[in-house]
Amino acid sequence: MTTSTARVLALLEILQGGGLRTVPDLAARLGVDERTVRRYVGHLLDLGVPVDSVRGRYGGYRLAPGYRMPPLMLTDEEALAVVLGLLAGRKAGLVTSSAAAGESATSKLLRVLPAALRRRLDALLDTADFTAPSRAATAPETGVLLELAEAALHRRPVAIGYTDRKGRGSTRTVLPYGLVAHAGRWYLTGADPADGEVRTFRLDRIAALSVRSGSFDVPADFDPAATVLDGLARTPWAHDVSLRIRGSVQHIRGHLPAGIATLTTPPDGAADWVHVRIRAERLDWIPPVLAALDRPFVVEHPAALRDLVRALARRLDEYAGDDSP
Secondary structure, eight states: OOHHHHHHHHHHHHHHTOSOBOHHHHHHHHTSOHHHHHHHHHHHHHTTOOEEEEOSTTOEEEEOTTOOOOOOOOOHHHHHHHHHHHHHHHHHTOSOSOTTHHHHHHHHHHHTSOHHHHHHHHHHHHHOOOSSOOOOOOOOOHHHHHHHHHHHHHTOOEEEEEEOTTSOEEEEEEEEEEEEEETTEEEEEEEOTTTOOEEEEEGGGEEEEEEOSOOOOOOTTOOHHHHHHHHHHTSOOSEEEEEEEESOHHHHHTTSOTTTEEEEOOTTSOTTEEEEEEEESOSTTHHHHHHHHTSOEEEEEOHHHHHHHHHHHHHHHHHHHOOOO
């Protein structure tokens, strides 16, 4: 959905609130000029929505008396899919910077559904729960996400104001290859036109955005999701961990996802040993993961991780030998 389409729907929502709305009031609420408001009203008229124009000093726009939006005709399965999609997006932390956006969208959807179906969905929302906790990640601005999506689709360069993880600000040009949602955050991946290097940016750290002229081509084999995961795994942290684990890549990936660890298989024929590289701020969570893997492993570095593994082994041995209640 484009920004202009969203604002046309927002205009309809305002008018459905009832009463006469002046053009200056509508322009202020929509964040556009008065000429654009009149153009949006024209779009509603083209769609068959009866908007009355009242002329004069205190004139403006209102919906024709008696007009109501017809009920949204969805099957039970379609309505359930939409409501659960909105709910899952809120729980995963992928909604935009307006914290109430998901709740507001759900309320509007329920309001236009047939009464019987609305009661059943209300019952589901009141009784359902999630085992996964809600993500508290900072979401990006709506305008940034949608504008980047259009730029990536039409392959237009963008200039962004960006603040990195150390708090350093910069302005740079990016060729947006794709957008990726991962672990409650949105990421942009694309190339720096100056050197051709592919980089990854968190959308919630983009403070300014403008689309530039020109176009570009995306490499045919480029995978945005894999690029983001690989970039996150290679991010420099306090500890650079190197391990060798005897086991299959599939088994190791079940405990060390791509966003956490980089896995490589040695070319010397020792295919049952996998080299694992982890960058982490803390080491204390790694020994329990290695224990859960239940596979032979070798800690190449750091030495501090070996000490933590030995300490966990001693604690487990003490727990196993303790017969007291």
